[in-house]
Amino acid sequence: xxxxxxxxxxxxxxxxxxxxxxxxxxxxxxxxxxxxxxxxxxxxxxxxxxxxxxxxxxxxxxxxxxxxxxxxxxxxxxxxxxxxxxxxxxxxxxxxxxxxxxxxxxxxxxxxxxxxxxxxxxxxxxxxxxxxxxxxxxxxxxxxxxxxxxxxxxxxxxxxxxxxxxxxxxxxxxxxxxxxxxxxxxxxxxxxxxxxxxxxx
Amino acid sequence: xxxxxxxxxxxxxxxxxxxxxxxxxxxxxxxxxxxxxxxxxxxxxxxxxxxxxxxxxxxxxxxxxxxxxxxxxxxxxxxxxxxxxxxxxxxxxxxxxxxxxxxxxxxxxxxxxxxxxxxxxxxxxxxxxxxxxxxxxxxxxxxxxxxxxxxxxxxxxxxxxxxxxxxxxxxxxxxxxxxxxxxxxxxxxxxxxxxxxxxxxxxxxxxxxxxxxxxxxxxxxxx
Numbered sequence: 001x002x003x004x005x006x007x008x009x010x011x012x013x014x015x016x017x018x019x020x021x022x023x024x025x026x027x028x029x030x031x032x033x034x035x036x037x038x039x040x041x042x043x044x045x046x047x048x049x050x051x052x053x054x055x056x057x058x059x060x061x062x063x064x065x066x067x068x069x070x071x072x073x074x075x076x077x078x079x080x081x082x083x084x085x086x087x088x089x090x091x092x093x094x095x096x097x098x099x100x101x102x103x104x105x106x107x108x109x110x111x112x113x114x115x116x117x118x119x120x121x122x123x124x125x126x127x128x129x130x131x132x133x134x135x136x137x138x139x140x141x142x143x144x145x146x147x148x149x150x151x152x153x154x155x156x157x158x159x160x161x162x163x164x165x166x167x168x169x170x171x172x173x174x175x176x177x178x179x180x181x182x183x184x185x186x187x188x189x190x191x192x193x194x195x196x197x198x199x200x201x
Numbered sequence: 202x203x204x205x206x207x208x209x210x211x212x213x214x215x216x217x218x219x220x221x222x223x224x225x226x227x228x229x230x231x232x233x234x235x236x237x238x239x240x241x242x243x244x245x246x247x248x249x250x251x252x253x254x255x256x257x258x259x260x261x262x263x264x265x266x267x268x269x270x271x272x273x274x275x276x277x278x279x280x281x282x283x284x285x286x287x288x289x290x291x292x293x294x295x296x297x298x299x300x301x302x303x304x305x306x307x308x309x310x311x312x313x314x315x316x317x318x319x320x321x322x323x324x325x326x327x328x329x330x331x332x333x334x335x336x337x338x339x340x341x342x343x344x345x346x347x348x349x350x351x352x353x354x355x356x357x358x359x360x361x362x363x364x365x366x367x368x369x370x371x372x373x374x375x376x377x378x379x380x381x382x383x384x385x386x387x388x389x390x391x392x393x394x395x396x397x398x399x400x401x402x403x404x405x406x407x408x409x410x411x412x413x414x415x416x417x418x419x420x421x422x423x424x
Contacts, residue, residue, distance in 0.1 A: 010268045013265065013266050013269055013273070014269040014272060014273060017273045017276055018276060024280055025280050025283050028283070028284050028287050028288065029287060031291075032288060032291035032292075035291035036290050036291050039291065039294045042294075043298075129356075129386070129389065136362070137362070171384075
């Protein structure tokens with residue numbers, strides 16, 4: 001075989017394998033796509049029910065969502081809890097910066113601006129240290145429930161190390177600091193856009 | 202070249218263990234062994250990909266030409282990883298939430314590629330499948346032990362959150378060895394991975410010397 005046909009053979013082999021496995025991956029994507037989208041909605045629904053108590057709404061939280069721009073110009077999807085047409089709470093995602101990058105949290109707030117609940121949904125904090133923000137591992141995150149911008153006072157919305165009221169973890173200060181700051185910003189976001197968030201259509 | 206099944210099992214689990222003898226797959230070994238449960242999860246996902254990719258490569262080895270074999274192996278391994286990632290996400294979502302983090306990392310592991318090149322490329326499908334499976338189980342074992350060492354020293358627990366990976370029936374595995382907040386932080390940070398691996402390698406060498414086995418030097422020439 002000449003060098004040219006050799007090269008062609010290798011190209012054909014590589015090309016056929018790419019085509020074959022490409023089709024396999026595409027087929028898997030096709031068969032799993034809808035299911036994965038449903039699971040993502042389930043996950044969202046689950047985290048929403050953790051920050052808005054089930055008794056507070058009779059609507060579909062995932063469907064009743066509005067998009068609001070925050071101060072940095074980013075779109076925030078706000079899920080609204082309604083009972084008998086009355087707004088009982090809103091939930092939205094907030095992002096804090098931790099030791100291992102971004103910490104995604106979801107928080108629920110009453111129309112009066114009190115925290116209904118906060119949960120960490122996605123983060124890469126050090127296992128055994130920073131991951132105690134996860135409700136499955138520690139009850140730390142549940143202590144924010146019932147608090148608001150004025151309670152504790154604004155200058156106390158910090159971890160104890162920085163002169164505030166919230167516990168840090170031994171060996172990990174950066175993670176709780178990031179979470180406390182994110183929650184405070186989340187409450188400020190609510191206060192700034194309250195009129196827009198609370199109005200019912 | 203035929204390898205006996207007994208030899209395949211022994212090589213995979215101990216003699217030629219992926220981590221402790223071949224010293225391959227160091228990236229997940231360092232990154233994912235902050236706890237025994239994490240090591241176990243990473244190991245199981247890798248074992249599955251290794252068994253299936255070895256099987257496919259051995260079955261298709263007659264069609265793969267020498268010159269393009271490496272890209273073809275990488276293609277097959279990456280396709281298997283994607284397949285596992287998508288299927289778990291769709292149909293075993295609870296498990297995916299725990300393992301999902303580990304699965305894409307398997308592509309960066311050189312152990313599946315190493316076994317494809319030195320074993321699956323030359324052997325029939327069944328032995329290649331078993332080689333992938335037992336290499337994967339040996340890898341799982343090494344990662345779980347390193348994870349356990351780092352977790353006990355660093356966090357004072359063992360198999361914390363194992364029920365998230367294995368189901369509620371395995372809650373009994375979750376132990377607290379040392380009182381809370383007494384852990385030595387460095388063990389769960391990256392240097393702890395090197396220390397634990399070094400200790401484990403020394404233990405394997407010691408046992409092998411005691412058993413009178415020739416000591417295989419790690420490196421490409423020994424695989």
